[in-house]
Amino acid sequence: MVIVGILSIGFVVLAILLVLVRFVFDLRLTAIQQEADHSQLFRRKINHLRKIEQARHIRYLLIICLMIGIGLAILIGSFLVLMDKQQKLTAQNQIDHERIIYLEKQQKQLMANIPLKKYPEEGIGLEEYEWEKWSEEKKDVNLQRQIESAISKRSAQYxxxxxxxxxxxxxxxxxLQLKGYTDDDASREMIKSNLDAFAKEAEKVSQLNNIHVRMITSVSKEKQVVYSVNYSRKKSEDKFNKQNVSEQNLKNSGEKG
Structure with a gap:
């Protein structure tokens, strides 16, 4: 599309240059005619030349109109092609958006059918991972992703x-960033209790000193609850302290309810 734009602009610029050249040439002939020290024969030749150039003006005018027309045609064609692509992309984005909404609804229904479980006393196996390698200066990115994925899958049901x-x-x-859907206060309190239990199990992992949690729970189409909490400790042998606990009722627009 850049090349097409350059071509169309080139046609227009070339047409402008032709107009300027013909204009300068005509001004030069007029200036020569107005000079008083020329013979009668020379004046007749100049008049004859001017008539010839005036006839050429018409041909050049047609060429200029053709070049401008080609440039405009290229621009209009490019614009129509871009508009067509834009409409197709808009339609595809709408389809993808509807598909995402449908999948989210299906996911919510699936989660609603899965009962919320109490965090197990034995934990979910946080100590099983190779935290030593993760805490090294040269981190193993693949190991980090494996740990993140495993914890995500194991903890979702709690x-x-x-x-x-x-x-x-x-x-x-x-x-941890959590998104759920529930209109049951008891369930939300149980989730908070499970988060405390998760932090309790994480105390066994000496490589962890901070846990940040942000949970967004949709209560209805118009309302959601945002719960944030931090667990921290200074030394690996210490217990986690619960800090910066906040809970906000928000509307879908992001305003406080």
Missing amino acids: FDSFDTKVSLSTPKTIS
């Missing part, structure tokens, strides 16, 4: 989350 994201990108810190 946090009633249809979209669980676990991140270990920050040193000695694990971040």
Whole structure:
């Protein structure tokens, strides 16, 4: 499309140059005619030349119109092609958006059918992972992704989350981002209790000193609850302290309810 744009602009610029050349040539002939020190024969030759050039003006005018027309045709054609592609992309984006909404509804229904479980006393096996390799200066990226994926899958049923994201990108810190759907206060309290139990199990992992949790629970189409909490400790042998606990009722627009 860049080449097409350059070609169309080139035609227009060339047409403008031709107009300027013919205009300068005509001004030069007029200036020569107005000079008083020329013979009668020379004046007749100049008049004859001017008539010839005036006839050429018409041909050049047609050429200029043709060049401008070609340039405009290329621009209009390019615009129509872009509009067609834009409409197709818009239609495809709409289809993809509807498909995503449908899949989210299916996922929510699936999670609703799976009962929320109490966090097991024996934990979910956080100590099983190779945390030593993760905490090294040269981190194993593949190992980090494996740990994140495993924790996400194992913990989802205890946090009633249809979209669980676990991140270990920050040193000695694990971040949980949870998204769920429930209108039951008892279930939300149970999830909070399960998060406390998760932090309790994480105390056994000496490489972790911070746990950041952000949970978004959709209560209805118009309302959602955002719960945030941090667990931290200074030394690996210490217990986690619960800090910065906050809970907000938000509308779908992001405003406080």
